[in-house]
Amino acid sequence: MTCTAVGDTIPDGTLSYADEDDQILNVSVHSLAACKQVILVGVPGAFTPTCSLKHVPGFIEKAEELKSKGISEIFLISVNDPYVMKAWAKSYPENKHVKFFSDSSAAYIKTLGLDLDVSDRGFGVRSQRFALLIDDLKVKVVNVESGGQFKVSSAEDMLKSL
């Protein structure tokens, strides 16, 4: 059950990333997504198994195909700090298109209504696993996983919806 629904305008919010000089920069979601077709992918945690071994690599692999179908950008967000996201992004040297962003405080994820309380073992509030197709800020497709599944939010699933 999500707050963000098909037909909604994707809410604006602030994401961050660390640049080559390890400087932290902030960016607004609207400035990233306006006037384009983009995919926004949310994952529970950097370096966690499903995220690292299946979900993210799928998008990296299918990025060219997604682009050929009109997707301008693929944004990946997680509730991890920008340094962790930068290190995680670097662990995929083959990645050309997926952009990794940090939603450290989970503020944006909460705005989307896609937060997940996993306070056990020090995980705190994280993002649910999801993939959204957004066209000029209008949400077109919302694929949110139930629990720990990985059935609807993969790159393949997004390709099917295009």
Added chain:
Amino acid sequence: MAASLTVSRFLSPTVLSFSATTTKLYPKSFSSKLSFSPRSLNLHRRPSKPISFSTKTTQISASISVGDKLPDATLSYFDADGELQTTSVSSLTAGKKVVLFAVPGAFTPTCSQKHLPGFVEKSGELKAKGVDTIACVSVNDSFVMRAWKENLGINDEVLLLSDGNGEFTKKIGCELDLSDKPVGLGVRSRRYALLAENGVVKVLNLEEGGAFTFSGAEDILKVL
């Protein structure tokens, strides 16, 4: 309509399994918000100032001092077989000489480039001087700590321990509140290095914020 969720499910049980020694996890429900209201948020369009952990941090007086027994807390890590383990500070330190050092964050510049590598490099020397265990603590989850360890090519020279909820860090009064920084790191640990014998603090080199002036491996070697 909430679905019950356990951490192990989202962590892909085929790759990861929890060992019998781990603390029992309680199923958690999704936090489901059924209403949606767009909010106007402050948009930061310009680059933020360079991040420095060491400047202008709030002075927090530490609860822990030389002579104190380290408070108990649970820390976690992935073992060589990829199993998630927990350890208590008491079992880690009982009857041993332990060097425990803390960093504000895994993968952050000073921590990654100087502090942790310094201890890895000097681990042989430290152990030759009677140190049984060298452990690095950070307020990061265990997956991130494991990835950091692999990234720096660390084997068993230094144990990387996750104080994910900041429980241990709070108990010793070494929190570093970085929540108000643009980067949003939340509450982390101040940088420190301590020597404990049978759980009692013998040496405590506690930095202001994330500064790196006397909490390195060389500094601990000098006092052994």
